[in-house]
Amino acid sequence: MDTTIQPINYLNAGVTRQPDGTTVFRVWAPFRQVVALRLGDNDIPMNATGHGYWEAKVTDIQPGTPYWYILDEDLRRPDPASYWQPEGVHGPSFIAASNFTFTDHDWKGIAPEKLVIYELHTGTFSPEGTFDGIRQRLPYLKDLGITAIELMPVAQFPGNRNWGYDGVFPFAVQNSYGTPDDLKALVNAAHKAGLGVILDVVYNHLGPEGNYLRDFGPYFTDKYKTPWGDAINFDGPYCDAVRGFFIQNALRWLDEFHIDALRMDAVHAYFDSSAVHFTAELATAVRDLETRCGRRKLLIGEIDLNDPRYVSPPLQGGYGLDGQWVDEFHHALHALLTGEQQGYYEDFGSLEALARSFSDVYVYTGQYSVHRKRRFGKKPEGLPFHQFVVFSQNHDQVGNRLLGDRLSANLPVAALKLAAAAVILSPFIPLLFMGEEYGEKNPFRFFTSHSDPDLVKAVKEGRQQEFAHEGTAPDPQAEETFNGSKLSWNIQDETSAAILSFYKTLLQLRQSRPALQNTAREATTVYFREQSSLLVLERSAKEERLLLAFNLGSEVQSFVYENNGRLREILNSSVDAAPAKPPASGEIAVPPMSVVVYEIGSYGN
Structure with a gap:
């Protein structure tokens, strides 16, 4: 009996260049009576092709051409599947140029057990704040000893300063970071250097400003709630096209951009009561892509559920993800090193909690959680340790503090070394957050650059309310909040050089010692x-x-x-x-x- 999940062939939205030179524009707008494609001053009627899709074919269209969709003759909107928004989230969509040719033919991807991840934010990693700024520093990262970089979300967001989780055009590359070809050049250069590339994607919500998907169709649902915005419609009426939209998005990054893995934000907020969970369907589509392209492609979920189902194989009733971020390892280590016990740290602080994470991955595997006020978790038995990503710092755990302060601002060098060793010498996949390898002192704060005054006010007040018991939160909208979050690259002073040297020693040790590369459970x-x-x-x-x-x-x-x-x-x-x-x-x-x-x-x- 075949128990595998069969892939579904969805229609691709967006703009597609055909072999005969024509360009097909396709958009999903199931409740609209009339849809037109606006090119310059001309409105080209689109044909309804069934299941809510509209289509138009155009000849002799060039890269750099702006376009809009006109809904029911009066509502002008950019393309939900736009590849390029050079004028921002409220401007027209553009036909993206595609002149880059990859030369990474020998690259076959990277195995999970070989991953050592370096998470970075494109806008604050380098002085340039661009994809090219990252590319110029690939030799430094290679010398450090990591094996893959992880880019925080690069989908188009409002303004030019944002963590990326407020993106509203999932297919478009953030215009302040560079062009789509600039991102391809970064991936190509990384592969040439022997480094994988992981991209953070957000499929649980979209940001508030420039979010025009509601004007096209039921992309969202009122049945569920997320802390960040309306939940995606993965299981309600008309959800087939929505699921197809996000699966198409994932496959585009992995295929067209040669991205090696996706880190999927807050998978626990993929609310789906379907017989086949969206996560499982996506994993099946990615496995199919692997077969077609002959390269390893990975899916790593951020999941605030100690539920091994997400990373278990389909034949065991799982959803088939390749890996999962493990926040509880961080919490156990952080609480021990800092003594902090507020918020979710109240469940941690004992050496037993850290020992439990080293042995079981999850700390809570069915016990009562004081913070959650219920029993929580299930032991992930039988799963190898290389399916779990651990860290002492990441964008969430640093940036979601009042001041965005790093461990280096609060702990002595000895404790920083200890934290690094606990992560890098663990049997899990280690993740480093940009700058920690030399004890970066600049914070990583929460920042935005919205243009809607009401939204700016609401975000600022919401941030202050969240931290009212701790003090005054930095203004997310202030440019100085963003500039102060950039890496200093101060690696020359004696302390920073010593920390950097220790990180390199740890990473060399991990790569040279068979015992540190063995991720089998029985080996620890x-x-x-x-x-x-x-x-x-x-x-x-x-x-x-x-x-x-x-x-x-x-x-x-x-x-x-x-x-x-x-x-x-x-x-x-x-x-x-x-x-x-x-x-x-x-x-x-x-x-x-x-x-x-x-x-x-x-x-x-």
């Missing part, structure tokens, strides 16, 4: 003693065994290794001196707020 054993602040991991592969000792306390802690094998120190975050002599009788002493890594050898060596 966790020991901890709550009272001692000492967490110990034994990681193994056929060729070697390593012992990793993390001391998250302020006093020296000892540990007796009772299994067979002598210990040889290969890393100590607390000193720059040569490795110490092998400890006697298997007893090790771990300095305060540090990590020590030992190679476990055979007796007689």
Whole structure:
């Protein structure tokens, strides 16, 4: 019996160039009586082709040509599937030029177990704030030791300053970052450097300003609510075209732009009661694309549900995602290092919570959560560790603080090194947030550049209300909030250079040691003693065994290794001196707020 999900062939919206030189314009507007394509001063009637789609064929149209859709003879709107909005979200759509030729023919994608992700925001990563600014710094990132960059959303948003989660044209590349060909050039250069590219996409809502999809059809539903805007209509009447719209979007980034993976924002807000969940249908479409293009394509979900169904194989009743962000690892580590216990951190703060995350991935696997006020989670049994992405910082966990302050603003260097080691030497996929590798001090704040005065006021007041108990929140609309969030690239001073050197050492260690590359569950054993602040991991592969000792306390802690094998120190975050002599009788002493890594050898060596 075939239990796989069969792909559905949806009609593609937007503009398509045909082999005969004609250009097809297609838009979904099921409730409109008349739809026309406006080119210059001419309105070209569009033909209804069934299921709510309208179509027009045009000859001799050139890249750079602006166009609009005219709905019921009086409502002028840009194309929901626009590829290019150089005049912003309220301007016309443009026929995008496509002159770039990829030269990454030998690139076959990247396996999940090889991922070391570097998350960045295009506008604040470089002084230029563009795709080209990222491309110029690819050699630095390659030298650092990461294997893939992750771009925060680049879909067209209002203005030129935004995190990207307020995008309203899912197919269009943000005009202040560069052209579609500039993004392709970045991907091509990354592949030439041996780096993968992950793109953050938002399929749970669209932003408020410039969101014209309601004028075309029922893209949204009142049946569900999200904290950020109306939920997408994945399971109501007319949802087939909506599902097709977003699946087409995902496939375009992965295929036309040669993107290697999508990080899907807030998948828990993909509300769908269909027999086949949208997430599963999307995963099936991506697997089909993999077969056609001969390259690995990945889907990684941000999911605020400790539910392994999302990353389980379809044959086991899962949705088939390749990976998942694990916020609970962050929460457990952050609460221990900072002592913070407010908000969702009230569920964390114990060494047991961090140990549980190292052993089970999720901290909550059915226990009662004080913060959620209910039992929460299920153990993800049988799933390899390389399906889970962990971090000590990311855009959410930094930017959604009152001041957008990073760990480097609050913790000593020893603690920063410890946090880095916990992430990079874990059996999971490590993710670094831009600048953390050298202890960047500039914050990463929440910023916008809306043009609607009422919306500007509402966002500012909402942000202040959210943090009323903590203090005054920076004005999201102020240009200085954005400029102050740019990386300083201050990597020359002694402290920054030392942190950067340690990150490189950790990443080189991960890449060179088989035990650190083994993501099988049975290859990691966790020991901890709550009272001692000492967490110990034994990681193994056929060729070697390593012992990793993390001391998250302020006093020296000892540990007796009772299994067979002598210990040889290969890393100590607390000193720059040569490795110490092998400890006697298997007893090790771990300095305060540090990590020590030992190679476990055979007796007689």
